[in-house]
Amino acid sequence: MSNYLETNSHYWNDIIPEYSAPNVESFIFRFYGRILKFDYGIDGTAGENVLDFGCGQGGALSFFNKLGFNCFGVDIAKNDVAYAKNIMPGVADQLMVIDPKPVPGECYFDEKMDIVISIQTLDFLTNSDFQTVIKNLYDNMKPGAKIFASMNGWDMYYRNHAQYVEDGLWHVEFENGRVSYDIYLNFIKDKTEMVEKFNLFKPVYVDYYDSSFREEGSELRYTFFGVKE
Ligand SMILES: C[S@@+](CC[C@H](N)C(=O)[O-])C[C@H]1O[C@@H](n2cnc3c(N)ncnc32)[C@H](O)[C@@H]1O
Numbered sequence: 658m659s660n661y662l663e664t665n666s667h668y669w670n671d672i673i674p675e676y677s678a679p680n681v682e683s684f685i686f687r688f689y690g691r692i693l694k695f696d697y698g699i700d701g702t703a704g705e706n707v708l709d710f711g712c713g714q715g716g717a718l719s720f721f722n723k724l725g726f727n728c729f730g731v732d733i734a735k736n737d738v739a740y741a742k743n744i745m746p747g748v749a750d751q752l753m754v755i756d757p758k759p760v761p762g763e764c765y766f767d768e769k770m771d772i773v774i775s776i777q778t779l780d781f782l783t784n785s786d787f788q789t790v791i792k793n794l795y796d797n798m799k800p801g802a803k804i805f806a807s808m809n810g811w812d813m814y815y816r817n818h819a820q821y822v823e824d825g826l827w828h829v830e831f832e833n834g835r836v837s838y839d840i841y842l843n844f845i846k847d848k849t850e851m852v853e854k855f856n857l858f859k860p861v862y863v864d865y866y867d868s869s870f871r872e873e874g875s876e877l878r879y880t881f882f883g884v885k886e
Contacts, residue, residue, distance in 0.1 A: 661783065664841060665733075669733055670733070670736070677714070678714055679719075679744070680716050681720035682717065685716075685720060685774070688805050688880075692803075692862065705772060706768055706770045707728050707772045708730065709728070709773075709774050710774070710775040711775055711776065711777070711778025712730030712732050712737075712738070713737045714741050715737075715740065715745055715752065722747070728745065728751060729751045730753070731754075731765055734754075735754050758786070759789040760789070760793075764797060766797070769802075770798045771802050772803050773797070773798055773806075774806065775794070775806040775807075776806070776807050779791070779843075780845070781840070781843070783823075785824055787825070787854065791855065795857045799885070800885060801885065802884070802885045803882065804858055804883055805880065807879065808878060808881075809842055809845060809879075810845060810865060810878055811844050811877075813875060813878070815831075816844050817874065819842070825843045826841045826842065827842055828841055829841070835873075851863050857885070858883030859883055859886050860881065861883050862882040863879065863881055863882075864879070865877060865880060
């Protein structure tokens with residue numbers, strides 16, 4: 658499994674050098690309105706620090722940026738981080754390309770975070786590398802900080818085209834005319850496993866979102882929202 662990060666990195670950097678996702682997703686603005694603002698009164702006016710792990714082109718961050726949050730982002734895809742810098746020039750120095758291999762104790766920025774989000778990204782890691790990243794994220798957060806993350810659900814259709822390898826990782830390899838995949842992904846069995854994965858945090862809400870296009874199949878993702886106590 659030593660080269661799985663290379664395969665995933667090759668996919669995000671070279672195969673689809675511009676994964677086009679420049680706009681905020683509904684599960685982000687609903688998370689903001691229903692949880693951050695409604696439950697906690699966090700609306701960005703205090704300039705809270707938000708880190709997006711796997712920020713891609715910055716669609717979620719630019720939404721938070723416009724609301725007044727102080728935005729930080731990391732990703733392995735150079736073109737996408739460059740795109741994010743372009744649409745958020747005011748925080749360009751807080752958007753960073755990172756190495757795909759997580760390093761224990763990694764401190765991404767000098768400031769600690771009030772909120773961490775990570776959408777459809779942590780599932781590109783083995784269970785072991787996930788542990789390293791989640792501990793790093795935890796250590797980069799203030800006490801009381803919130804985390805909102807989504808990961809592939811067990812019924813997500815990519816798994817129908819995958820072989821289990823090891824350490825939580827499946828090799829997804831298929832072509833359906835629209836996409837050609839050769840990537841490594843983790844899938845989460847149920848909400849209980851989601852809570853276990855994020856056990857550094859106090860769980861508050863464990864939910865999900867799903868969609869299907871072209872009848873390709875379920876794109877189920879579990880979401881975890883919790884607090885660093
Ligand atoms: C499905 S995209 C999601 C992007 C963004 N969060 C969004 O919702 O539009 C997955 C992202 O994870 C990033 N990624 C993959 N492996 C990673 C790793 N080991 N460390 C950090 N980011 C990674 C990819 O470059 C890509 O931008």
